[in-house]
Amino acid sequence: xxxxxxxLSPDRAKALLGLLDDDSxxxxxxxxxELKRLSGSxxxxxxxxxxxxDASLAGRATKLxxxxxxxxxxxxxxxxxxxxxxELETGWFLLDRTVSPTCDIAACHLFLDEMxxxxxxxxxxxxxxxxxxxxxxxxxxxxxxxxxxxxxxSDPDNSFIHKVVERRRGLPITLSVxxxxxARRIGFELEPIGLPGRFMxxxxxxxxxxxxxxxxxxxxxxxxELEAFLxxxxxxxxxxxxxxxxxxxxxxxxxxxxxxxxxxxxxxDLAGLFLRFVSEFDGALRRExxx
Numbered sequence: 001x002x003x004x005x006x007x008l009s010p011d012r013a014k015a016l017l018g019l020l021d022d023d024s025x026x027x028x029x030x031x032x033x034e035l036k037r038l039s040g041s042x043x044x045x046x047x048x049x050x051x052x053x054d055a056s057l058a059g060r061a062t063k064l065x066x067x068x069x070x071x072x073x074x075x076x077x078x079x080x081x082x083x084x085x086x087e088l089e090t091g092w093f094l095l096d097r098t099v100s101p102t103c104d105i106a107a108c109h110l111f112l113d114e115m116x117x118x119x120x121x122x123x124x125x126x127x128x129x130x131x132x133x134x135x136x137x138x139x140x141x142x143x144x145x146x147x148x149x150x151x152x153x154s155d156p157d158n159s160f161i162h163k164v165v166e167r168r169r170g171l172p173i174t175l176s177v178x179x180x181x182x183a184r185r186i187g188f189e190l191e192p193i194g195l196p197g198r199f200m201x202x203x204x205x206x207x208x209x210x211x212x213x214x215x216x217x218x219x220x221x222x223x224x225e226l227e228a229f230l231x232x233x234x235x236x237x238x239x240x241x242x243x244x245x246x247x248x249x250x251x252x253x254x255x256x257x258x259x260x261x262x263x264x265x266x267x268x269d270l271a272g273l274f275l276r277f278v279s280e281f282d283g284a285l286r287r288e289x290x291x
Contacts, residue, residue: 008041016042017049020060025113032106035068043070066094067105073097074273081280084288086247088192089181095254096160098277099270103162111165112178115139116185123186129206130220132188136179137218144168146175148215156261156270159254173199173254175214191244194253195226202244211242252281 008016019031035042046068049061065071077094080086093105122135140146149158149169157163161178164170170178176192176199183190183201193202193211200221201212211221221229223242230241245253259274 008038008045013045016045017057020049020057020064025110029106029110032064032068035064043068046070063090066090066097067109069097069102069105071097073099073101077277078280081277081284084284086251088177088247088250089184091247091251092161092177092254095251095277096162098273099156100160100162103160105162108162108165112181112185115144115182118143119182119186129188129203130210132186133203133212133218133220136183136188137212140179140182140214141217146170146178146214147217148172148175154261154264156258156265159258159261171199171257172213172215173250173257176201176212177250177254179212179214179218192247192250193242194245194249195230195241198229199253200226202242204244209242248281248285252278255281 016031016034019027022028022031035046043065046061046065047070050058050065052058052061062071066076073094077091077098080091080094093108096103096105118139119132119136122139123132127135145168146164147169149155149167149171152158152169153171157167158169158171159174161174164174164178179201180190180192189205190212191202191204193200198213198215201214203210203212208223211223211226213219213221226242255274255277259271259278262268262271262274
């Protein structure tokens with residue numbers, strides 16, 4: 001990226017850094033637009049801050065470098081895997097950047113914020129967990145039109161969040177991840193559920209827990225339904241399949257899907273890249289277990 005001729009003044013740099021920890025979507029949008037306008041000077045500022053002693057600012061500057069496409073996608077995802085500091089939204093957008101380094105992640109964040117705000121508008125507390133999910137289903141599947149990618153299931157684009165947001169079509173896992181990210185924006189804690197053959201969302205805030213099948217348009221599923229769905233494939237371990245999976249397991253499954261779909265498409269280089277990511281996750285978790 002070409003650096004602008006005039007560096008930022010100390011006062012201007014300080015003012016921009018002062019906005020890094022502001023979580024307002026409006027402030028973030030304005031900040032991103034200004035950083036893009038400043039181009040090279042802003043990139044230098046963020047890189048210097050990412051290497052600084054203030055851990056909080058360094059983390060936010062690093063995240064902005066990823067969002068703005070000013071970091072190497074593959075290396076950034078590898079560093080994320082090896083860090084063992086897993087967060088679902090950051091991790092999946094870094095996954096997107098491995099193949100689409102210039103995709104507009106900032107716009108995706110703002111889109112998810114918009115969906116969350118629409119959910120808030122429709123919720124009148126106190127609201128039960130099931131009612132909150134019904135409202136989310138209305139926003140997610142009816143107002144915004146998200147659907148399962150039934151006709152082109154094996155298209156790798158169905159595994160990238162920015163593409164799913166753009167096309168409103170995705171796999172069970174990517175639809176579930178977007179559902180989770182919107183829920184967390186409104187303070188509603190749902191969990192990723194990694195069933196064999198079907199990724200879902202689980203709600204454990206009420207008894208008994210229930211499940212949301214994003215592939216089926218947000219249909220509610222009860223535990224006994226899923227046990228029947230698993231059948232003999234669970235080998236007597238259906239109970240464990242109904243429990244949440246970790247962020248690492250979720251991302252690793254996404255990488256496995258991509259490896260399979262790129263292999264089916266004949267792109268062995270990208271298939272190998274995503275198998276490498278799976279191996280990196282496995283290795284990182286083994287090291288952590290043995291530490």
